[in-house]
Amino acid sequence: MADKHHDHDEHANPILKDLPAGSFAFHYKLQAKPGRAxxxxxxxxxxxxxxxxxxxxxxxxxxxxxLYQSEDDPERFYLIGTWNNRENHRNVVARLIEMRPxxxxxxxxxxxxxxxxxxx
Numbered sequence: 001m002a003d004k005h006h007d008h009d010e011h012a013n014p015i016l017k018d019l020p021a022g023s024f025a026f027h028y029k030l031q032a033k034p035g036r037a038x039x040x041x042x043x044x045x046x047x048x049x050x051x052x053x054x055x056x057x058x059x060x061x062x063x064x065x066x067l068y069q070s071e072d073d074p075e076r077f078y079l080i081g082t083w084n085n086r087e088n089h090r091n092v093v094a095r096l097i098e099m100r101p102x103x104x105x106x107x108x109x110x111x112x113x114x115x116x117x118x119x120x
Contacts, residue, residue, distance in 0.1 A: 016118065019062060023118055024082070024084070024086065024117060024118060025118055026080070026083060026115055027080050027113065028079040028112070029114075030077040032075040032076075033106055033107065033108055034075065037069070040075075040106040046102075047101045054092060054096070055092055058091075059085060060083045063081055063082040064081055089113070093113055097111065
């Protein structure tokens with residue numbers, strides 16, 4: 001049995017095996033206002049690649065968030081990233097809501113992270 005477990009470890013996802021202890025994923029479900037999906041994408045990308053984005057310099061970030069667009073509903077998006085410090089993530093989210101980048105005004109509701117345990 002130990003050999004099978006060992007073989008499994010050799011084929012483990014290299015991203016997962018190199019995560020710092022205590023890492024977790026955050027997940028946002030984002031809904032753009034009707035007819036504003038492309039405006040949201042443009043505003044998010046402009047902010048994401050600017051000096052206004054405080055997220056990328058906050059301690060605890062492991063992998064920057066990736067924005068996904070639903071194939072079923074082009075106005076629905078998901079933002080998923082990896083951190084190893086929940087308190088820093090919560091603080092940066094609160095600061096973002098206060099700063100209110102332009103892309104937030106294109107959503108139907110404020111951002112609320114869901115935290116996910118990384119299991120495999």
